[in-house]
Amino acid sequence: MENKADFQYPHTFVLLGASGDLAKKKIYPTIWYLYRDNLLPKNTKFIGYARTKQTLEDVKEKSKKYIKVRPGDESKLKEFWEANDYVSGSYDKRVDYEFLNQHISKSEKGPVANRIFYLAVPPTVFEDVTVNIRNACVSIKGYTRVIIEKPFGRDDESSEKLSSHLAGLFKEEQIYRIDHYLGKEMVQNLMTIRFANQIFSPSWNRENIASILISFKEPFGTEGRGGYFDSFGIVRDVMQNHLLQILSLVAMEKPVTLNPNDIRDEKVKVLRHIKPIDLKNLLVGQYVGNPNGQGEEKLGYLDDPTVPKDSVTPTYAVAVIYIDNSRWQGVPFILRCGKALNERKAEVRVQYKDVPGDIFEGHTKRNELVIRVQPGEALYLKLMSKSPGMKFDLMETELDLTYSMRYREADVPDAYERLILDVFTGTQMHFVRNDELKEAWRIFTPVLKKLETERIKPLPYMYGSRGPREADAKLAESDFKYSGSYKWQKPSLD
């Protein structure tokens, strides 16, 4: 943590794009929760900025249904909105930012005042906004930090262009690139699980681990957002960022210290051992409607009116990645993600090798460590045990750390809450550094280009299914064994 001492000074949090979807659904609720829980500096002002001519009352009204208010919080909420303001202005005219600057300055009494700019704006105005912040709005008596949201470009070239643009305006310590998966409880737990447990360290390697599956599944399709999605696809939307970030935390070497740059150095190092993905190691799919489904389920991706009828954009993908270093050589890391599937789930499955010299006549099953990111955080280790009683049979069972049962009182914060608070405290550990981004695009750009120039046709899968049938074969050929024999007995809360 850089600077809790800073908390005594005035802070201004400027939300650019305050009239948009992300602002009302995510950012206003998040800053309210942080404010409600007294986690922010006492003297923090919030300013919404966007082109839309509206009042603060309008902002309040639009975000109302997304803001949770517990009984007794009403006066605090009133106080929160009193600390808010809304300024309307263009994204491209310096004069409007000069006005914004004057507005911010009004509440900046004293020798030090800090400013945070959250860019909840589309990529098309990104350059204008950052140039204008730099020219007219930086703090002259404190820090200025900018939070940016993906997409960070759509390939290596556009991302590099964006990075050089930003580097010309701000120092890397001022730039907070959000990958909200880095704010999730179990993703943050990965380093603790790996490096604070001697039991895992000696086996976390190619000698013991057969394969690692990192999955993201969503039970809904693009639902009218297809226009945006179609120019990106699931590989850019989820795999190149969220899943690759998880991979780097699972695979990296132990950092020298917990210093954010030591951690990010290790993440970059492990990414550098990965070659660009070969087309033969990528499988893509696109959902089609389920004729027997209800409502949305009946519709396929191509039925979305905002999607071109001949689109070959993947809504599902499996990529098999190899890390060419001494720890992981030959171990498949399988990244798998998709929309319009049978369930919502994000998890990591570390599958251990078969027991050598099995004396149990082939009845042993592989150990599997499952780190469930969502829904319902859990960590469980599937293992073999003698079945209780007179018999000497083997059974598949688990050591189970289900958060809702073990930590009943714990309040797991939302990813955005953690990350925005990190920006106030100046902690960049859970943000993406420029060179990480560069490596991520190096790994994915060639295969994305191939998919697009060759117009590779995605495999169809039905809305609400587990994805294309061929995906399981890909898992199997990548040494991920599924037996279907494991049964979990959910413990009762009593």
Ligand SMILES: NC(=O)C1=CN([C@@H]2O[C@H](COP(=O)(O)OP(=O)(O)OC[C@H]3O[C@@H](n4cnc5c(N)ncnc54)[C@H](OP(=O)(O)O)[C@@H]3O)[C@@H](O)[C@H]2O)C=CC1
């Ligand atoms: N603490 C907890 O909350 C615990 C919960 N459980 C629950 O018990 C249930 C079973 O545990 P789990 O570890 O998932 O057990 P399994 O090893 O049986 O895995 C089941 C998962 O395997 C996948 N699968 C199905 N068919 C295939 C196939 N042909 N090839 C490859 N993969 C396949 C499916 O997920 P997919 O569609 O993603 O491929 C399925 O959900 C889960 O619902 C789990 O959440 C278990 C232990 C602890």
Ligand SMILES: O=C1O[C@H](COP(=O)(O)O)[C@@H](O)[C@H](O)[C@H]1O
């Ligand atoms: O970044 C994205 O993530 C969301 C899923 O986030 P989650 O926290 O709900 O798991 C996904 O729906 C969206 O397409 C993608 O851009």
